[in-house]
Amino acid sequence: MQSRSLRITAYTLCSAAGDGTAATLAALRERRSGLSKNDFGPAPIETWIGRVAGLEQQPLPAEFANWDCRNNRLAWRGLATDGFIEAAHEARARYGADRVAVVMGTSTSSIGASEEAYARLDPDGRYPADLRRPIIHTPHSLGDFVQHALGLTGISVTVATACSSSAKVFAQAERLIRTGLADAAIVGGVDSLCGSVLFGFNSLELVSAEQCRPFDVERRGINLGEAAGFALLEKQAPRGAWLLGYGESNDAHHMSTPHPEGLGARLALNDALKRADLRPEDIDYINLHGTASQKNDEVEAKIVADLFPTTTCASSTKGWTGHTLGAAGIVEAAISLIALEHELLPGTLNLRVPDLACGPQIQRDNVQRKARHALSFSFGFGGSNCVLVFGRDR
Template sequence: MRITAYTLCSAVGEGRAATLAALRERRSGLTQNDFGSSPIPTWIGRVAGLEQQALPTELADWDCRNNRLAWRGLVADGFIEAAREARNRYGAGRVAVVVGTSTSSIGASEEAYARLDADGRYPVDLRRPIIHTPHSLGDFVQHALGLTGVSVTVATACSSSAKVFAQAERLIRTGIADAAIVGGVDTLCGSVLFGFNSLELVSPEPCRPFDVQRRGINLGEAAGFALLEKQAPSGAWLLGYGESNDAHHMSTPHPEGLGARLALSDALQRAELQPSDIDYINLHGTASQKNDEVEAKLVADLFPATTCASSTKGWTGHTLGAAGIVEAAISLLALEHQLLPGTLNLNIPDLACGPQIRRDNLQREASHALSFSFGFGGSNCVLVFGRDR
């Protein structure tokens, strides 16, 4: 399956070029938390200017922070033009939309409850049911692109916008669609910030993936999209995927990484590759205690020392349901530009880390990359990408 267009927008900038520049310069997008009326002491990956942004008039019914960021992602890198060309090529009913999110537009619902009128009803400007549903994102993207085919919103926590690649591949392979727009969007809101803080998972300082002194995650927001086509002369390859659900605990991974190992094994088998064939791994690497420990052991056990593995959460923060697409896009950038990102803020590696987990960027030839997405509830997805040749 070919990836013929892709884009991303996060705290480090809008579009592929801005993201690549931030990776090269090792410039983080994290800033001290200033979100909401009572900011908790942490750092966040905030996309600037969403409050002042407006959707096109014809899309005003979908207006909310999450869909504003989705629109910003769609228009970056000329992606919306590529999507519309695919619509013209295949037909509006033959291009599927498969997008991932964990919070959808819950921020708009929070605002509505905070502004209930005297009768206990939502304020007039927020009486738009579509923005208060889990499918708000998928519905918005489908209408924004003028598509009429299959539209699915995937919500499997942090693996959401990685699993969209797998679902889209199946839709195309079985003939239900000829192409697919995949992606993910999640934005900051009170439920996310205070919810993760209540779990004691939020770091009061910039996150430090795989470091012995890591103190937790930094939350971020992002949007990313990709166009998948079966018949295309060029573009990077989606070579394989693996999915699993270990259901070990609501917020803690299986202590032996059982589900992650199953997803990895299936992904490599589909791609017909061995661990030694992988040049770069974009790790889930949230900087939480258990996630990093389990993931580091998985990599140390299975991959040769020459493999480059890193977490890019120090650039963008943990973008939750958008993490899969953002890190898939970074993996594609790594292959396209032969730049393998290191891990920001990693000073002293955890003892569980093998030589694969790198602190510094590497400029070297790379043909195959993995992207790991391991979410709450043990929802796991591993993607395998191949360089366009």
């Protein structure tokens, strides 16, 4: 259970709620959702989405043209906010290009480019010439792009565990640094909208035709979104929030439904608190997975009601961003860091009548209050669970 607390010396996010931490904070304060009616693709299904505007008109810089696709454009947009590229370059100068690991989470990588290639096969049945770039058709496209974009040459890992992907990158990075394989790590996650995701979730009858309503008694399902987020982790730094702990588990219960008692989620939560040497009463804020699907919210609400005191504030922020799949972990980790830094604990957009499983911890309205410790929950398809613990100095 031993782990090393790491400083988060830089972080950023880009989602439908805004580009960067300042824009995201403003959206949270103003209770302004980034969701809009679905207009993605030639035959949009009836739902709402968290779309990042302008990606179609923003190709990658010429030196990265080989990686150009929607997912990597979104990654570049995220890297370019909050001075993150500069922070990464400073870390490269401090430690060396081969000592800064890159650990990226994604669930679909650049599959949208592969969809387009199959839709535009040439008369010989081959990909069109402009899409004959193998790197954009692999699960490691994102990690390869980020490593090259930042000029790094060390370990580069892709984590693909559905919706927990970019939460588990923090755990992977901590292990790499603790065992001496890296001195610092760039962690993050990116997932972009594509037909496979939208139609796939629709076929599972998990997509809502209205704006998602996490933990509401009349919730109808999820709204999908796209996002990018990144964080820089260092073991010796004078400033920044702390990654205090993490917990990981696997339900192995069902491909798309959580364990009915939340067994795996509870195991991940317990391990995270043990690593951080904290108790439930020490937690000020929890950013819940809160997808607005029937079973996830029911199970998650019960865990919180059973284990945490009434003074803990908990919420889902997917009403601002949509469910960003493999990017959800990093986006919601970043929102947890915003909550700690700015003493704003977000409520839950669109929550009107809480489900009976909800305790008083789950908030509808924002709470302006100092917070020292926060948790971020990420629970993926197939029962892949991760809980992260963040803290700030007194």
